[in-house]
Amino acid sequence: MPGDPERKKSGPKRSDSELVQLYLRTRESAYFTMLYRRYSTKVFSKCISLLRDEGQAQDATQDIFIKVYTNLAKFSERSKFSTWLYSVTYNYCIDYIRRKKKLKNVFSDEMESAPDMVEEVDDSELLEIEVERLKVILDRIPPGDKAVLLMKYQDDMSIRDIAEGLDKTESAIKMKLKRAKHKALLVYEGLYKKNSVL
Template structure:
């Protein structure tokens, strides 16, 4: 969807035309769901998160400033929401017994079938978020810095370390030789 249509829908919502918000949901729902699913590693939590995120966005739309793209602002809301969810999950998991924790891990929703699932299983939530925003969504480091609240220089370093980690991991699995990996952009 073109940015002018997005801005027009935002302006309509701000003037009280609630129905225009469906334009924003339609434009970004799938991307935000995918982002949340890979950060949270759960379909159900991702579905709930998407609903919560769009409610927050609707309530906070007055705070959106056009100096950043709407999608970057939306991903920032999603990023912080997912981090909050992970913190809550971590607190809950401390209360569970080791036996229950093992059952949850054994019955994980994400089977180790696909290479993507294997890859994401070895990464921290922060690394998964950075990888999705940089590689899949193709945001610049400056845009990712706006989303995450980090500096673009720190993100470049983290991305390079992540890249080296993935190359090393692939080499240890007997995947590709060092020279076969494409250079980063």
């Protein structure tokens, strides 16, 4: 791009945080364009993964970046820009699915208030599931559970970041995560280890 400030500058690549600050200071759209180009493929891929429809994912990507643009001044830098952007992405997609399916709340509190009946699942049990199988399992659990698992294990978000992103308490997220892991493992056992008992 001819007017791309990143091209003009021969120095090291600017960090996301620098680009946000530069944009807020100068209001030069080229800085936001750089952020868009850095993350649009990742956001688009996440949207496809959650929405399972390319057309809807395109609309979602567009809406997410416009939302990010209008809220850029509110980005507090308590977390990384990518963490914040992915939170917006998951929230948007989950909300979209909720509206489409007319579900009351995909991140329902009903589960959070229920007594804790599930056993803690060791992370390694989940992380070592074959990629193809993992894909199938993630498509079979509720989208809210899938989003929490992806935030934690794919995007390395902390419990605090997930809680902030989804506007829930940290303890609610811990519980949600525990149950999501359990559900994923149940699906895995059901599909691939029919003889085993969980």
